[in-house]
Amino acid sequence: MVDIGDATPVRAWQRRLILILLLAPALLWLFALIVLPHVQLALLSLRERVAPHVYQPSLAQFHTFFAEPLYWQVFVRTALLSIVATALTLLVAFPIAWVITKVARGRASALLFVVCLIPFWVSETVRALGWLILLRESGVLPALLVKLGLTAVPVELLYHDATILTGLVYTSLLFMVVPLVSSLESLDNSLIEAAYDLGASGFATLKNIVIPHAAPGITAGCIVVFMLTLGNYLTPNLLGGKNSQWFTELIYTQFIVRFNWEQGAAFGFLLLGLSTAIVAVGLRLSGQRFVDVMRRS
């Protein structure tokens, strides 16, 4: 038997050790795969090659970004399209989450959730290729439009901004539905009835009761979807082709095609700064705190 008098300090010490051991894999992971490469990239982005194998610290990479209109135009375009994609995803996901939590009962509700999940059993590449088969000029949908007499000749449905947005919304849907479902599930139905009973219209109930209650879930979903969309490479590239002009493609080009790691690293940091800034602005506008959002979603 351990004497209780000195068991207490031992126990506190043991508890701390257990905590460190439990967190160790995650901390190692974070450090080795996220912090270290980012430090390396930060150093890369802040230097300039002046001669073969000769480098000096410089802000030239960032200067290039602002001097070359194509770069910052693609940057702004990526940001705007990502915001639009996030908003569209929210508009599509909200009614789905509403049906899952408030309209469907029991098995039907679970089934609907699975239906949302099913597309994610297939890899993103395969899904995007599926879209190609459907939308290309010789594909399923253009042929159908001709058969229905809506268009005279098959039209090319790929390589438009709308196509990219469709693909991005499709890819992101689940990541919006999940936090929305969890926040709508905790909304007591009698609150909705009470609002209705007190004379509120459907819209007033949505605005005054449902959205304020679901705000943390909405914010969490928007943050996740926005970040995924902004950093997405595959979907814009496959569905938008050369027209997509997605910022991640510029980064890819710098690293892999041009072998200009310094420029690519600078672009990477600009994208990181952009997503952080937009999320911060979004949180400020919606009056939410990041910690609350992450805890409640």
Add this chain to the structure above:
Amino acid sequence: MSAAPSVSTPDLSVQDLRKEFAGHVAVHNLSFAVQRGSFFSILGPSGCGKTTLLRMIAGFIEPDSGEIVIGGRSMRAVAPNRRPVNMVFQQLALFPMMSVGENVAFGLARRGVGKLERTRRADAMLERVGLAGAGLKRVDQLSGGQRQRVAIARSLVLEPTLLLLDEPLGALDLKLREHMKIELKQLQASFGTTFVYITHDQSEALVLSDHVAVMNHGRFEQLGTPQQLYYEPATAFVAGFVGANNRIFGQLKSSDGDIAEIETSDGWTVRAKKSGPIAAGDHVEAFVRPEAAILERDASQLPANQAHYVGSVQSLLFDGANSAVLLHEDLTHFEFRVALPQTGRFADLKVGERIYFSFDPRRAICFPSHGGPHG
């Protein structure tokens, strides 16, 4: 009928209202009226259809057939947010994302009342329910009883024709519930709004109401004043549900006018007033209120014209003024509950002691019985 409601128009009139759920009849062709300014309760066990009835009046459930008329106006195809009716929900359903004042002003805002005016009216209403100055508080800063008052204030500020209350005291602890009963009755009296209250707690219904409808299996067993329900129950269900009662199953042996002599299967004979047509040999159930029976240690002190019984004390149920004793009748071991006199005369009663008791057959009542002894 004139379009403008006159003083004699009932605030709520329900005609032949019916609702079925998947073959199960929840509300069985009900018709009743509630007078203006009265406190009307619907009392019944859970699953009796009272919640369905209330939600049909509020408009959340569409009736299969029948008519609901509120303030002289038919509610057919009128949505809940357009009815002159407000509801206090079982869990109160206060909006946690709003302050107390915003909760009370919510309905006014929906009617397009300006911000200054609705704040003024919300504050005035909070003052009337004894929560002056609480407008800026958060809902979770209030106690259970205060929340109750906010829920009522939120509805009454809209000056509804009817206020519906769905077991609002159910979530409170006993002490607070007793307190809120009195407060609810006083609130209703001071506002004069017609209250329709549903509950499974017979004490709430008796204390609060002007009229009570006892509901069972989708029908009203009896509609009357609390006194009528208690002293003149119309059915065996009402006699068993409202107040404490000794229930005695047996067969009718003979009748002397409206007094029946009943014999239990164990051979115990009691006498009770007949309710409804009962012939000799019929199965009956008789009800005797605990306070209708009297105790005596000396048999000669009992009224001579009443049957005397002997029992041994099984347990003493001390509860202040509601104290009672459980007796086992000597011959049959029938468990019989007798209220102890409030004078404290039998305060020295011991478990196991034998004692005489009797009751006036005019204060006992018997009904035809369809089942045997059960429950």
